[in-house]
Amino acid sequence: MTFADMTPDRYPAILENASARSRFLLVCEHASHAIPGRWGDLGLPEELRQAHIAWDPGALGLSRGLARRLDAGLVHAPVSRLVYDCNRAPDQPGAMAERSEMHEIPGNRRLSPEERAARTAAIYAPFHADLRAEIVRRLAQGVPPVLVTIHSFTPVWHGKPRAVEFGIIHDHDPALALAVLEESRDSGLVCGLNEPYSAADDVTHTLRLQALPYGLANVMLEIRNDLIATPEAEEAMADRLAPILARALGSLAAPAMAG
């Protein structure tokens, strides 16, 4: 049998700027708070279904702003992380979380193995297959992409305010993260390396799955969401971060070109 025979509904990744010419490939796993009809409201009120537990507010707008400025491709997920968090492997508790921060998610309680498999097949597998397809298309053409995943985080977490504004996170290969940190010195942002989360919090799944096996330069970025709360703020943040990313990549590429 072929796999197409057993695939249920699929929610493919969305690609923007397919013909972009820079090496940057931006990824936004938590771009959408949409919950397709088959999953109803997951037992949550409208307000929570549009809150940060459902998506990363501002991350897609910022990503689009960066994609325009950097001439970068952008891949994003069309479904809320409340249904499946595409930055988590399917055997991790956060993939289909029963709880997020202080909120229970009734529709995710005691999921059957079949339902877990169905969501994984419908959302996670297509997202990562499509992202991989774009990565390997570029590799085959001799232009290895540079993977930048873009997230946002809340100013207050479990009641405590967070000082960090711009988090720069890496997995086993820290090169691009360190370069971004270096280039962010004069950004006016309170920067944190591996803050407010780190690989130990299981947040670098996409980097591990998509960048490390191919040796791609990669970094995960986290922006405090009060700084990208309006379209204007998203654009202003894109103005700040685009040159930082461009200089960081340049600083990585330079030694290889000289050597």
Added chain:
Amino acid sequence: MTFADMTPDRYPAILENASARSRFLLVCEHASHAIPGRWGDLGLPEELRQAHIAWDPGALGLSRGLARRLDAGLVHAPVSRLVYDCNRAPDQPGAMAERSEMHEIPGNRRLSPEERAARTAAIYAPFHADLRAEIVRRLAQGVPPVLVTIHSFTPVWHGKPRAVEFGIIHDHDPALALAVLEESRDSGLVCGLNEPYSAADDVTHTLRLQALPYGLANVMLEIRNDLIATPEAEEAMADRLAPILARALGSLAAPAMAG
């Protein structure tokens, strides 16, 4: 746009024993010497298109024998490695090799970036997406698969005979490979750890891509192809290797259960 819009012909992976109940998931990247019509004969005579440069003779038959004995799933590729070698990343020379052993492959000479991308999209991307889909389906159901890739190699290489009969190869995680080696002691086969190839030869791509990011137990097996040259020989080898694999997995699982 979605990715389906830009996908050309696709050659999906083939899944056998989808309802198998053991944790073993067998993978055969070089199962077929088929060359779909759009790639013609690649400038090679029939004889070479059916030789080991086109596939791993005996590997699929052995894999099927093992799948029956181990109650294991089996995923294999439907297209010759002469068109695309699914055990190579698309930026590696061996992915669409211009040369294999002493043979030039005229149809792979100076491929354009577009043709490299087209083959990658048609063969490599679907194969690994489908394999991943099966892996993550099992992970979502709480039963992490154990990945075993199965290959064969020639008794003579560049004019030199090879003594090794059964090669056991690992990447960063050697646990299952070492267990298989241990359990092979009384097999009567001349065994080699990381022979006749090793990760340094770029042969562990599938393990790196599919097993390591999920922490799955994994190993690559290489059988000398003169030992699996007939259906009867494939069955006899499956008889020898199936209990070795079962015991090796058991020896891995035991300490965790005790601990």
